[in-house]
Amino acid sequence: xxxxxxxxxxxxxxxxxxxxxxxxxxxxxxxxxxxxxxxxxxxxxxxxxxxxxxxxxxxxxxxxxxxxxxxxxxxxxxxxxxxxxxxxxxxxxxxxxxxxxxxxxxxxxxxxxxxxxxxxxx
Numbered sequence: 001x002x003x004x005x006x007x008x009x010x011x012x013x014x015x016x017x018x019x020x021x022x023x024x025x026x027x028x029x030x031x032x033x034x035x036x037x038x039x040x041x042x043x044x045x046x047x048x049x050x051x052x053x054x055x056x057x058x059x060x061x062x063x064x065x066x067x068x069x070x071x072x073x074x075x076x077x078x079x080x081x082x083x084x085x086x087x088x089x090x091x092x093x094x095x096x097x098x099x100x101x102x103x104x105x106x107x108x109x110x111x112x113x114x115x116x117x118x119x120x121x122x
Contacts, residue, residue: 001043002036002039004026004028004032004036005036005039005040005043007025007026008022008025008026008033008036008037008040008054009040009045009056011025012047012054012055012056013056016050016053016054016055017053017054018052018053018054019033019034019052019054022054037054042106043063043106044063044099044102044103044106045057045063045064062089062091062095062096062099063099063102063103065089065091066085066089066091066096066099066119067119069085069088069089070119071121075119076119076120076121077118077119077120077121078118079112079116079117079118080116080117080118080119081115081116082096082100082114082115082116082117083115085117100117103119107120108120108121
């Protein structure tokens, strides 16, 4: 993740922010902000613009939670049981499936079986 993407996410995790606020924080142009927001969305985050402010959908923060868990437990490239991820992350099957789907489209996931996945660090 680019430093500017991380700064934008850090701001949006705390509160909604306008393009102007994000421009001041990141020193990117308004077009640059829109580009970074688009890139962040491709990483699996749901960011919506409501009343002129970008908002991060809190339910989608689980993608970050999943990747953080995989990284901290050195599970990249390993076979991981879906049921174990659900238990460890206290996540419903539906929510986990949604996240895994996004990782698959990013070419970061190999679905070995319906019960086992391999997640890659790209």
